[in-house]
Amino acid sequence: MKTKYEVDPDGCTGCGGCAALCPVSAIExxxxxxxxxxxxxxxxxxADFCPVSVIDxxxx
Amino acid sequence: MNKYDxxxxxxxxxxxxxxxxxxxxxxxxxxxxxxxxxxNPVRCGEATGNRREIERFFPYDxxxxxxxxxxxxxxxxxSEELSVEIPDTGVILRREKFEQYIANLAKKAxxxxxxxxxVTGLIESETGYSGVNSSMGYITGKFIVAxxxxxxxxxxxxxxxxxxxxxxxYTALQYRIKSDKFNDGKMHFFSGNQSIPNxxxxxxxxxxxxxxxxxxxxxxxxxxxxxxxYLDAFMAEHYANCKKSMLITGCAPIAVSPKQLTKxxxxxxxxxxRMVNPLTAGGIMxxxxxxxxxxxxxxxxxxxxxxxxxDRYSKKxxxxxxxxxxxxxxxxxxxxxxxxxxxxxxxxxxxxxLAKLDRSKLFTLPFSALxxxxxxxxxxxxxxxxxxIKG
Ligand SMILES: Cc1cc2nc3c(=O)[nH]c(=O)nc-3n(C[C@H](O)[C@H](O)[C@H](O)COP(=O)(O)OP(=O)(O)OC[C@H]3O[C@@H](n4cnc5c(N)ncnc54)[C@H](O)[C@@H]3O)c2cc1C
Ligand code: SF4
Ligand code: SF4
Numbered sequence: 001m002k003t004k005y006e007v008d009p010d011g012c013t014g015c016g017g018c019a020a021l022c023p024v025s026a027i028e029x030x031x032x033x034x035x036x037x038x039x040x041x042x043x044x045x046x047a048d049f050c051p052v053s054v055i056d057x058x059x060x
Numbered sequence: 061m062n063k064y065d066x067x068x069x070x071x072x073x074x075x076x077x078x079x080x081x082x083x084x085x086x087x088x089x090x091x092x093x094x095x096x097x098x099x100n101p102v103r104c105g106e107a108t109g110n111r112r113e114i115e116r117f118f119p120y121d122x123x124x125x126x127x128x129x130x131x132x133x134x135x136x137x138x139s140e141e142l143s144v145e146i147p148d149t150g151v152i153l154r155r156e157k158f159e160q161y162i163a164n165l166a167k168k169a170x171x172x173x174x175x176x177x178x179v180t181g182l183i184e185s186e187t188g189y190s191g192v193n194s195s196m197g198y199i200t201g202k203f204i205v206a207x208x209x210x211x212x213x214x215x216x217x218x219x220x221x222x223x224x225x226x227x228x229x230y231t232a233l234q235y236r237i238k239s240d241k242f243n244d245g246k247m248h249f250f251s252g253n254q255s256i257p258n259x260x261x262x263x264x265x266x267x268x269x270x271x272x273x274x275x276x277x278x279x280x281x282x283x284x285x286x287x288x289x290y291l292d293a294f295m296a297e298h299y300a301n302c303k304k305s306m307l308i309t310g311c312a313p314i315a316v317s318p319k320q321l322t323k324x325x326x327x328x329x330x331x332x333x334r335m336v337n338p339l340t341a342g343g344i345m346x347x348x349x350x351x352x353x354x355x356x357x358x359x360x361x362x363x364x365x366x367x368x369x370x371d372r373y374s375k376k377x378x379x380x381x382x383x384x385x386x387x388x389x390x391x392x393x394x395x396x397x398x399x400x401x402x403x404x405x406x407x408x409x410x411x412x413x414l415a416k417l418d419r420s421k422l423f424t425l426p427f428s429a430l431x432x433x434x435x436x437x438x439x440x441x442x443x444x445x446x447x448x449i450k451g
Contacts, residue, residue, distance in 0.1 A: 013307065013308070013309045014101070015103055015309045015310045015311060016210065016311065017210065017229065017231060017309070017310060017311025019211050020209075020210040020211045020212070020224045020311050021223055021224050021225075021226060021229055022223060023223050025216075025223075029094075029211070030094055031095040031096060031101070032101070045226055048226065048283060048284075049226065049231050049311070050231075051231050051232060051233040051286070051287055051288060051309035051310070052233065052307075053288065
Protein backbone atom coordinates (compact mmCIF):
# COMPACT_ATOMS: atom_id res chain seq x y z
CA MET A 1 0.00 0.00 0.00
CA LYS A 2 1.18 3.52 -0.81
CA THR A 3 2.28 5.83 1.99
CA LYS A 4 -0.28 8.46 2.81
CA TYR A 5 0.12 11.70 4.69
CA GLU A 6 -1.79 13.21 7.57
CA VAL A 7 -2.09 16.56 9.34
CA ASP A 8 -1.45 16.94 13.05
CA PRO A 9 -4.53 18.96 14.04
CA ASP A 10 -2.77 20.46 17.05
CA GLY A 11 -0.35 22.66 15.15
CA CYS A 12 -2.27 23.33 11.91
CA THR A 13 -3.25 26.97 11.40
CA GLY A 14 -5.65 26.22 8.55
CA CYS A 15 -3.76 28.48 6.17
CA GLY A 16 -4.59 26.20 3.24
CA GLY A 17 -1.21 26.41 1.56
CA CYS A 18 -0.97 22.61 1.44
CA ALA A 19 -4.32 22.44 -0.35
CA ALA A 20 -3.20 25.02 -2.94
CA LEU A 21 -0.31 22.72 -3.83
CA CYS A 22 -1.74 19.19 -3.57
CA PRO A 23 -1.76 17.89 -7.17
CA VAL A 24 -4.74 15.57 -6.62
CA SER A 25 -6.92 17.83 -4.44
CA ALA A 26 -6.69 15.42 -1.54
CA ILE A 27 -6.71 18.14 1.12
CA GLU A 28 -9.84 19.71 2.53
CA UNK A 29 -9.57 22.89 4.56
CA UNK A 30 -12.07 24.70 6.64
CA UNK A 31 -10.92 28.02 7.96
CA UNK A 32 -8.92 26.55 10.84
CA UNK A 33 -7.88 23.01 9.94
CA UNK A 34 -6.66 20.95 7.00
CA UNK A 35 -7.59 17.29 6.59
CA UNK A 36 -6.01 14.84 4.14
CA UNK A 37 -8.39 12.37 2.50
CA UNK A 38 -7.73 8.87 1.16
CA UNK A 39 -7.18 10.36 -2.29
CA UNK A 40 -3.61 11.15 -1.15
CA UNK A 41 -0.96 9.66 -3.46
CA UNK A 42 1.88 10.20 -1.01
CA UNK A 43 3.94 12.70 -3.04
CA UNK A 44 4.94 14.70 0.05
CA UNK A 45 4.60 18.14 -1.60
CA UNK A 46 2.28 19.36 1.15
CA ALA A 47 4.70 18.27 3.87
CA ASP A 48 7.57 20.12 2.18
CA PHE A 49 5.43 23.23 2.01
CA CYS A 50 3.77 23.36 5.43
CA PRO A 51 5.28 26.38 7.24
CA VAL A 52 4.75 24.82 10.66
CA SER A 53 5.75 21.26 9.67
CA VAL A 54 2.62 19.54 10.90
CA ILE A 55 2.20 17.18 7.92
CA ASP A 56 3.86 13.79 8.04
CA UNK A 57 3.48 10.21 6.83
CA UNK A 58 0.55 8.39 8.39
CA UNK A 59 1.59 6.26 11.26
CA UNK A 60 -1.01 3.51 10.86
CA MET B 61 -33.58 33.52 -1.62
CA ASN B 62 -30.94 31.56 -3.46
CA LYS B 63 -30.86 33.51 -6.69
CA TYR B 64 -28.45 36.40 -7.25
CA ASP B 65 -27.00 38.48 -10.04
CA UNK B 66 -23.53 37.71 -8.70
CA UNK B 67 -22.19 34.97 -6.43
CA UNK B 68 -18.75 35.71 -5.00
CA UNK B 69 -16.72 32.96 -3.35
CA UNK B 70 -14.31 34.49 -0.82
CA UNK B 71 -14.99 37.43 1.50
CA UNK B 72 -11.50 38.87 1.68
CA UNK B 73 -10.00 41.89 -0.07
CA UNK B 74 -10.83 40.87 -3.64
CA UNK B 75 -14.27 39.42 -2.91
CA UNK B 76 -15.46 42.15 -0.57
CA UNK B 77 -14.39 45.01 -2.80
CA UNK B 78 -15.93 43.37 -5.89
CA UNK B 79 -19.12 42.82 -3.90
CA UNK B 80 -19.20 46.45 -2.78
CA UNK B 81 -18.69 47.75 -6.29
CA UNK B 82 -21.32 45.51 -7.88
CA UNK B 83 -23.91 46.07 -5.16
CA UNK B 84 -23.40 49.82 -5.47
CA UNK B 85 -24.20 49.49 -9.16
CA UNK B 86 -27.55 47.93 -8.22
CA UNK B 87 -26.83 44.25 -8.68
CA UNK B 88 -27.93 41.63 -6.16
CA UNK B 89 -24.76 40.17 -4.64
CA UNK B 90 -24.01 37.19 -2.39
CA UNK B 91 -20.53 36.86 -0.88
CA UNK B 92 -19.74 33.50 0.75
CA UNK B 93 -16.75 32.66 2.95
CA UNK B 94 -15.82 29.58 4.91
CA UNK B 95 -14.25 31.72 7.62
CA UNK B 96 -16.50 32.37 10.61
CA UNK B 97 -15.51 36.03 10.95
CA UNK B 98 -14.49 38.68 8.42
CA UNK B 99 -10.75 39.26 8.50
CA ASN B 100 -9.96 36.45 10.94
CA PRO B 101 -7.61 34.68 11.06
CA VAL B 102 -5.25 37.26 9.54
CA ARG B 103 -2.78 35.80 7.04
CA CYS B 104 -0.75 38.77 5.97
CA GLY B 105 2.24 41.03 6.63
CA GLU B 106 -0.25 43.92 6.33
CA ALA B 107 2.03 46.29 4.41
CA THR B 108 0.33 48.07 1.55
CA GLY B 109 0.17 51.25 -0.51
CA ASN B 110 -0.25 54.73 0.92
CA ARG B 111 -3.46 56.56 1.68
CA ARG B 112 -3.64 58.08 -1.80
CA GLU B 113 -3.49 54.66 -3.37
CA ILE B 114 -6.17 53.24 -1.09
CA GLU B 115 -8.36 56.25 -1.81
CA ARG B 116 -8.53 55.29 -5.44
CA PHE B 117 -10.96 52.59 -4.29
CA PHE B 118 -12.64 53.81 -1.09
CA PRO B 119 -12.00 56.33 1.67
CA TYR B 120 -9.16 55.55 4.01
CA ASP B 121 -10.15 55.36 7.59
CA UNK B 122 -7.84 55.61 10.59
CA UNK B 123 -9.61 52.61 12.15
CA UNK B 124 -7.84 50.23 9.80
CA UNK B 125 -4.45 51.91 9.66
CA UNK B 126 -1.96 50.70 12.27
CA UNK B 127 1.04 52.75 11.26
CA UNK B 128 2.57 54.85 8.51
CA UNK B 129 5.65 53.41 6.86
CA UNK B 130 8.50 55.89 6.70
CA UNK B 131 11.05 54.08 4.55
CA UNK B 132 13.01 50.99 3.89
CA UNK B 133 16.11 49.24 5.21
CA UNK B 134 17.89 46.26 3.71
CA UNK B 135 20.31 44.15 5.75
CA UNK B 136 22.51 41.57 4.08
CA UNK B 137 23.96 38.88 6.35
CA UNK B 138 23.58 41.10 9.37
CA SER B 139 24.95 44.40 8.08
CA GLU B 140 22.71 47.25 7.03
CA GLU B 141 23.39 48.05 3.37
CA LEU B 142 20.58 50.41 2.61
CA SER B 143 18.43 52.67 4.72
CA VAL B 144 16.23 55.35 3.23
CA GLU B 145 13.47 57.59 4.42
CA ILE B 146 10.62 57.68 1.94
CA PRO B 147 7.60 59.78 2.84
CA ASP B 148 4.37 58.05 1.90
CA THR B 149 5.98 54.65 1.43
CA GLY B 150 2.70 53.10 2.43
CA VAL B 151 0.88 51.97 5.53
CA ILE B 152 0.68 48.97 7.79
CA LEU B 153 -2.91 47.87 8.03
CA ARG B 154 -4.97 46.38 10.75
CA ARG B 155 -5.95 43.80 8.21
CA GLU B 156 -8.99 42.47 10.05
CA LYS B 157 -10.35 46.04 10.47
CA PHE B 158 -9.55 46.77 6.83
CA GLU B 159 -11.62 43.83 5.65
CA GLN B 160 -14.43 44.68 8.10
CA TYR B 161 -14.47 48.22 6.74
CA ILE B 162 -14.90 47.01 3.15
CA ALA B 163 -17.49 44.46 4.32
CA ASN B 164 -19.52 47.27 5.87
CA LEU B 165 -19.38 49.26 2.66
CA ALA B 166 -20.58 46.18 0.79
CA LYS B 167 -23.42 45.55 3.24
CA LYS B 168 -24.53 49.18 3.15
CA ALA B 169 -24.60 48.97 -0.63
CA UNK B 170 -26.94 46.00 -0.31
CA UNK B 171 -24.68 42.94 -0.62
CA UNK B 172 -25.41 39.83 1.43
CA UNK B 173 -22.40 38.33 3.21
CA UNK B 174 -22.71 34.76 4.45
CA UNK B 175 -19.97 33.40 6.69
CA UNK B 176 -19.05 29.91 7.86
CA UNK B 177 -20.27 28.39 4.59
CA UNK B 178 -18.16 26.73 1.91
CA VAL B 179 -18.47 26.67 -1.86
CA THR B 180 -18.13 23.03 -2.89
CA GLY B 181 -18.92 22.83 -6.59
CA LEU B 182 -19.52 24.65 -9.84
CA ILE B 183 -22.66 23.86 -11.85
CA GLU B 184 -22.37 23.97 -15.62
CA SER B 185 -25.13 25.12 -17.91
CA GLU B 186 -25.44 25.33 -21.66
CA THR B 187 -24.02 28.82 -21.80
CA GLY B 188 -21.53 28.63 -18.95
CA TYR B 189 -22.35 28.16 -15.30
CA SER B 190 -25.75 28.38 -13.66
CA GLY B 191 -24.42 28.61 -10.12
CA VAL B 192 -22.52 26.91 -7.34
CA ASN B 193 -23.07 24.13 -4.86
CA SER B 194 -22.32 25.01 -1.29
CA SER B 195 -22.79 23.90 2.30
CA MET B 196 -26.07 25.87 2.09
CA GLY B 197 -27.21 24.02 -0.99
CA TYR B 198 -27.52 25.12 -4.59
CA ILE B 199 -27.32 28.83 -5.39
CA THR B 200 -27.89 30.33 -8.82
CA GLY B 201 -26.10 33.35 -10.18
CA LYS B 202 -25.78 35.20 -13.48
CA PHE B 203 -22.12 35.88 -12.78
CA ILE B 204 -19.76 33.87 -10.62
CA VAL B 205 -16.68 35.50 -9.12
CA ALA B 206 -13.89 33.30 -7.78
CA UNK B 207 -12.12 35.38 -5.13
CA UNK B 208 -11.25 32.28 -3.14
CA UNK B 209 -7.54 32.83 -2.65
CA UNK B 210 -4.46 30.74 -3.43
CA UNK B 211 -6.39 27.45 -3.37
CA UNK B 212 -8.40 28.79 -6.29
CA UNK B 213 -11.05 26.09 -6.03
CA UNK B 214 -13.49 27.56 -8.57
CA UNK B 215 -10.73 28.61 -10.96
CA UNK B 216 -9.46 25.04 -11.00
CA UNK B 217 -12.96 23.64 -11.46
CA UNK B 218 -13.34 25.89 -14.49
CA UNK B 219 -9.89 24.99 -15.81
CA UNK B 220 -8.57 28.56 -15.62
CA UNK B 221 -5.93 27.74 -12.98
CA UNK B 222 -4.27 24.59 -11.74
CA UNK B 223 -2.56 23.58 -8.52
CA UNK B 224 0.34 25.76 -7.53
CA UNK B 225 3.61 24.17 -8.42
CA UNK B 226 6.01 24.11 -5.46
CA UNK B 227 8.30 26.60 -7.20
CA UNK B 228 5.40 29.03 -7.63
CA UNK B 229 4.42 28.96 -3.97
CA TYR B 230 5.79 31.40 -1.42
CA THR B 231 5.75 29.73 1.97
CA ALA B 232 5.73 32.09 4.93
CA LEU B 233 5.24 32.41 8.64
CA GLN B 234 5.24 35.42 10.91
CA TYR B 235 5.24 36.18 14.63
CA ARG B 236 3.87 39.27 16.34
CA ILE B 237 6.00 40.47 19.26
CA LYS B 238 6.48 43.52 21.47
CA SER B 239 9.90 45.08 20.92
CA ASP B 240 11.66 48.33 20.04
CA LYS B 241 14.27 46.62 17.91
CA PHE B 242 13.99 47.57 14.22
CA ASN B 243 10.74 49.27 15.25
CA ASP B 244 11.40 52.68 13.66
CA GLY B 245 8.65 52.93 11.07
CA LYS B 246 10.74 51.46 8.28
CA MET B 247 10.23 48.11 6.61
CA HIS B 248 13.32 46.07 7.40
CA PHE B 249 14.33 43.26 5.08
CA PHE B 250 17.05 40.74 5.92
CA SER B 251 18.63 38.95 3.04
CA GLY B 252 21.75 37.01 2.17
CA ASN B 253 22.56 33.33 1.97
CA GLN B 254 23.86 33.19 5.53
CA SER B 255 20.65 34.61 6.97
CA ILE B 256 18.15 33.03 4.61
CA PRO B 257 18.89 31.66 1.13
CA ASN B 258 16.19 31.95 -1.52
CA UNK B 259 13.93 34.23 0.45
CA UNK B 260 14.00 36.96 3.05
CA UNK B 261 13.09 37.82 6.60
CA UNK B 262 11.11 40.96 7.34
CA UNK B 263 10.42 43.12 10.35
CA UNK B 264 7.45 45.46 9.87
CA UNK B 265 6.34 48.00 12.46
CA UNK B 266 2.88 47.53 13.98
CA UNK B 267 0.93 49.57 16.52
CA UNK B 268 1.08 49.23 20.34
CA UNK B 269 4.86 48.88 20.34
CA UNK B 270 4.72 45.64 18.39
CA UNK B 271 6.51 44.40 15.28
CA UNK B 272 5.67 41.64 12.81
CA UNK B 273 8.67 39.40 12.22
CA UNK B 274 8.28 36.98 9.36
CA UNK B 275 10.16 34.81 6.92
CA UNK B 276 9.27 33.57 3.47
CA UNK B 277 10.89 31.26 0.97
CA UNK B 278 10.42 31.39 -2.77
CA UNK B 279 9.25 27.92 -3.70
CA UNK B 280 9.20 25.03 -1.29
CA UNK B 281 11.24 22.87 -3.60
CA UNK B 282 14.20 22.06 -1.42
CA UNK B 283 13.36 19.00 0.65
CA UNK B 284 13.32 19.75 4.33
CA UNK B 285 14.11 23.45 3.92
CA UNK B 286 11.75 25.50 6.06
CA UNK B 287 11.27 29.22 6.51
CA UNK B 288 10.71 28.46 10.21
CA UNK B 289 14.30 27.29 10.64
CA TYR B 290 15.65 30.66 9.47
CA LEU B 291 13.05 32.64 11.35
CA ASP B 292 13.74 30.84 14.61
CA ALA B 293 17.48 31.50 14.27
CA PHE B 294 16.72 35.17 13.60
CA MET B 295 14.40 35.36 16.60
CA ALA B 296 17.03 33.76 18.83
CA GLU B 297 19.56 36.34 17.69
CA HIS B 298 17.42 39.48 17.89
CA TYR B 299 14.33 38.81 19.96
CA ALA B 300 15.43 36.07 22.35
CA ASN B 301 13.37 37.17 25.33
CA CYS B 302 10.28 38.45 23.56
CA LYS B 303 6.96 36.72 23.94
CA LYS B 304 5.26 35.80 20.68
CA SER B 305 1.68 36.99 20.75
CA MET B 306 0.56 35.63 17.41
CA LEU B 307 1.64 33.15 14.75
CA ILE B 308 0.42 33.36 11.20
CA THR B 309 1.33 31.13 8.28
CA GLY B 310 0.35 31.20 4.67
CA CYS B 311 0.94 30.63 1.03
CA ALA B 312 1.21 33.30 -1.64
CA PRO B 313 1.22 32.40 -5.32
CA ILE B 314 4.36 33.89 -6.85
CA ALA B 315 3.61 32.93 -10.42
CA VAL B 316 2.31 35.26 -13.12
CA SER B 317 -1.47 35.38 -13.55
CA PRO B 318 -3.00 33.26 -16.34
CA LYS B 319 -3.83 35.19 -19.49
CA GLN B 320 -7.42 34.05 -19.48
CA LEU B 321 -9.26 35.36 -16.43
CA THR B 322 -12.79 34.48 -17.49
CA LYS B 323 -14.67 31.49 -18.76
CA UNK B 324 -18.19 32.28 -19.91
CA UNK B 325 -19.79 33.99 -16.88
CA UNK B 326 -17.09 32.96 -14.36
CA UNK B 327 -14.28 35.36 -13.43
CA UNK B 328 -11.21 34.91 -11.24
CA UNK B 329 -9.61 37.69 -9.21
CA UNK B 330 -6.92 38.30 -6.57
CA UNK B 331 -4.81 35.42 -5.28
CA UNK B 332 -7.20 33.00 -6.99
CA UNK B 333 -5.94 34.50 -10.26
CA ARG B 334 -2.33 34.57 -9.02
CA MET B 335 -2.18 38.38 -9.06
CA VAL B 336 0.45 38.73 -6.35
CA ASN B 337 3.74 40.57 -6.88
CA PRO B 338 6.15 37.63 -7.29
CA LEU B 339 9.05 39.41 -5.56
CA THR B 340 7.36 41.10 -2.60
CA ALA B 341 4.41 38.68 -2.24
CA GLY B 342 2.27 41.82 -1.87
CA GLY B 343 -1.21 41.17 -3.20
CA ILE B 344 -3.60 43.60 -1.56
CA MET B 345 -3.26 46.47 -4.02
CA UNK B 346 -3.29 44.12 -7.00
CA UNK B 347 -6.45 42.46 -5.70
CA UNK B 348 -8.18 45.86 -5.43
CA UNK B 349 -6.94 47.01 -8.82
CA UNK B 350 -8.12 43.83 -10.54
CA UNK B 351 -11.45 43.77 -8.70
CA UNK B 352 -12.01 47.32 -9.94
CA UNK B 353 -11.32 46.42 -13.59
CA UNK B 354 -13.40 43.27 -13.28
CA UNK B 355 -16.28 45.10 -11.60
CA UNK B 356 -16.55 47.60 -14.47
CA UNK B 357 -16.76 44.75 -16.98
CA UNK B 358 -19.42 42.84 -15.02
CA UNK B 359 -21.53 45.99 -14.64
CA UNK B 360 -21.40 46.62 -18.36
CA UNK B 361 -22.13 42.97 -19.19
CA UNK B 362 -25.13 43.07 -16.84
CA UNK B 363 -26.51 46.26 -18.39
CA UNK B 364 -26.09 45.01 -21.93
CA UNK B 365 -27.28 41.48 -21.17
CA UNK B 366 -24.22 40.08 -22.95
CA UNK B 367 -21.03 38.34 -21.80
CA UNK B 368 -18.94 40.12 -24.42
CA UNK B 369 -17.82 43.01 -22.17
CA UNK B 370 -16.19 40.48 -19.83
CA ASP B 371 -13.40 39.89 -22.37
CA ARG B 372 -12.09 43.35 -21.60
CA TYR B 373 -11.13 42.23 -18.08
CA SER B 374 -8.36 39.87 -19.24
CA LYS B 375 -7.28 42.36 -21.87
CA LYS B 376 -6.89 45.19 -19.38
CA UNK B 377 -5.12 43.10 -16.78
CA UNK B 378 -2.79 41.65 -19.41
CA UNK B 379 -1.63 45.17 -20.24
CA UNK B 380 0.45 47.03 -17.67
CA UNK B 381 -0.45 45.12 -14.48
CA UNK B 382 0.54 41.68 -15.76
CA UNK B 383 3.64 43.09 -17.44
CA UNK B 384 4.78 44.57 -14.12
CA UNK B 385 4.15 41.17 -12.54
CA UNK B 386 6.37 39.56 -15.17
CA UNK B 387 9.18 42.03 -14.51
CA UNK B 388 9.04 41.25 -10.79
CA UNK B 389 8.94 37.54 -11.60
CA UNK B 390 12.23 37.93 -13.45
CA UNK B 391 13.77 39.97 -10.63
CA UNK B 392 12.68 37.32 -8.13
CA UNK B 393 14.24 34.61 -10.26
CA UNK B 394 17.53 36.49 -10.51
CA UNK B 395 17.49 37.46 -6.84
CA UNK B 396 16.91 33.92 -5.64
CA UNK B 397 20.00 32.73 -7.52
CA UNK B 398 22.26 35.62 -6.60
CA UNK B 399 25.41 35.30 -4.53
CA UNK B 400 25.60 37.63 -1.53
CA UNK B 401 28.05 40.08 -3.13
CA UNK B 402 25.50 40.81 -5.85
CA UNK B 403 22.70 41.34 -3.37
CA UNK B 404 24.93 43.77 -1.46
CA UNK B 405 25.94 45.57 -4.66
CA UNK B 406 22.28 45.84 -5.65
CA UNK B 407 21.27 47.23 -2.28
CA UNK B 408 24.05 49.81 -2.50
CA UNK B 409 23.13 50.76 -6.06
CA UNK B 410 19.51 51.12 -5.02
CA UNK B 411 20.56 53.29 -2.07
CA UNK B 412 22.49 55.64 -4.37
CA UNK B 413 19.66 55.72 -6.85
CA LEU B 414 17.07 56.47 -4.20
CA ALA B 415 19.20 59.20 -2.68
CA LYS B 416 19.06 61.08 -5.99
CA LEU B 417 15.33 60.77 -6.51
CA ASP B 418 12.67 63.26 -5.61
CA ARG B 419 11.07 60.91 -3.14
CA SER B 420 7.91 62.86 -2.66
CA LYS B 421 7.03 61.95 -6.24
CA LEU B 422 7.63 58.23 -5.83
CA PHE B 423 4.43 56.42 -6.47
CA THR B 424 5.18 53.00 -5.15
CA LEU B 425 8.39 51.85 -3.65
CA PRO B 426 9.20 48.73 -5.70
CA PHE B 427 9.50 50.72 -8.92
CA SER B 428 12.31 52.78 -7.53
CA ALA B 429 14.32 49.69 -6.71
CA LEU B 430 13.77 48.35 -10.18
CA UNK B 431 16.12 50.37 -12.33
CA UNK B 432 19.44 49.86 -10.59
CA UNK B 433 18.63 46.19 -10.29
CA UNK B 434 17.97 45.82 -13.96
CA UNK B 435 21.24 47.53 -14.78
CA UNK B 436 23.15 45.32 -12.40
CA UNK B 437 21.62 42.17 -13.69
CA UNK B 438 21.50 43.08 -17.34
CA UNK B 439 23.58 40.02 -18.24
CA UNK B 440 21.16 37.59 -16.71
CA UNK B 441 18.20 39.76 -17.59
CA UNK B 442 18.70 39.42 -21.34
CA UNK B 443 17.47 35.82 -21.58
CA UNK B 444 14.11 36.94 -20.22
CA UNK B 445 13.49 39.73 -22.73
CA UNK B 446 11.70 37.59 -25.36
CA UNK B 447 9.31 36.31 -22.67
CA UNK B 448 8.72 39.81 -21.38
CA ILE B 449 7.79 41.27 -24.73
CA LYS B 450 5.74 38.27 -25.84
CA GLY B 451 2.89 39.61 -23.73
C1 LIG C 1 2.28 35.31 5.14
C2 LIG C 1 1.76 36.27 4.10
C3 LIG C 1 2.10 37.62 4.18
C4 LIG C 1 1.59 38.53 3.25
N1 LIG C 1 1.91 39.84 3.39
C5 LIG C 1 1.39 40.74 2.54
C6 LIG C 1 1.68 42.12 2.70
O1 LIG C 1 2.41 42.53 3.62
N2 LIG C 1 1.13 43.00 1.82
C7 LIG C 1 0.32 42.58 0.80
O2 LIG C 1 -0.15 43.41 0.02
N3 LIG C 1 0.03 41.28 0.62
C8 LIG C 1 0.55 40.35 1.47
N4 LIG C 1 0.24 39.02 1.30
C9 LIG C 1 -0.65 38.63 0.22
C10 LIG C 1 -2.11 39.01 0.53
O3 LIG C 1 -2.45 38.55 1.82
C11 LIG C 1 -3.03 38.40 -0.51
O4 LIG C 1 -2.58 38.76 -1.78
C12 LIG C 1 -4.47 38.90 -0.34
O5 LIG C 1 -5.01 38.45 0.86
C13 LIG C 1 -5.32 38.39 -1.49
O6 LIG C 1 -6.65 38.63 -1.25
P1 LIG C 1 -7.76 37.73 -1.93
O7 LIG C 1 -9.04 38.39 -1.56
O8 LIG C 1 -7.45 37.51 -3.35
O9 LIG C 1 -7.63 36.30 -1.26
P2 LIG C 1 -7.57 35.80 0.25
O10 LIG C 1 -7.25 36.90 1.17
O11 LIG C 1 -6.70 34.60 0.25
O12 LIG C 1 -9.05 35.35 0.55
C14 LIG C 1 -9.67 34.22 0.02
C15 LIG C 1 -10.91 33.95 0.83
O13 LIG C 1 -11.66 32.92 0.22
C16 LIG C 1 -12.16 32.06 1.21
N5 LIG C 1 -12.38 30.76 0.56
C17 LIG C 1 -11.48 29.98 -0.07
N6 LIG C 1 -12.07 28.88 -0.58
C18 LIG C 1 -13.39 28.97 -0.25
C19 LIG C 1 -14.51 28.14 -0.51
N7 LIG C 1 -14.41 27.02 -1.21
N8 LIG C 1 -15.71 28.54 -0.03
C20 LIG C 1 -15.84 29.70 0.67
N9 LIG C 1 -14.81 30.52 0.93
C21 LIG C 1 -13.60 30.16 0.46
C22 LIG C 1 -11.08 32.05 2.27
O14 LIG C 1 -11.62 31.69 3.54
C23 LIG C 1 -10.60 33.50 2.24
O15 LIG C 1 -11.29 34.30 3.16
C24 LIG C 1 0.75 38.08 2.20
C25 LIG C 1 0.43 36.72 2.11
C26 LIG C 1 0.91 35.82 3.04
C27 LIG C 1 0.54 34.38 2.92
S1 SF4 D 1 0.04 24.12 5.21
FE1 SF4 D 1 0.27 23.24 7.30
S2 SF4 D 1 -0.61 24.84 8.66
FE2 SF4 D 1 -1.29 25.32 6.56
S3 SF4 D 1 -3.31 24.31 6.40
FE3 SF4 D 1 -1.79 22.88 5.59
S4 SF4 D 1 -1.27 21.59 7.36
FE4 SF4 D 1 -2.27 23.39 8.19
S1 SF4 E 1 1.22 13.88 0.02
FE1 SF4 E 1 0.85 14.74 -2.04
S2 SF4 E 1 -1.10 13.76 -2.65
FE2 SF4 E 1 -0.92 13.46 -0.42
S3 SF4 E 1 -2.07 15.18 0.43
FE3 SF4 E 1 0.10 15.80 0.32
S4 SF4 E 1 0.28 16.88 -1.64
FE4 SF4 E 1 -1.64 15.73 -1.70
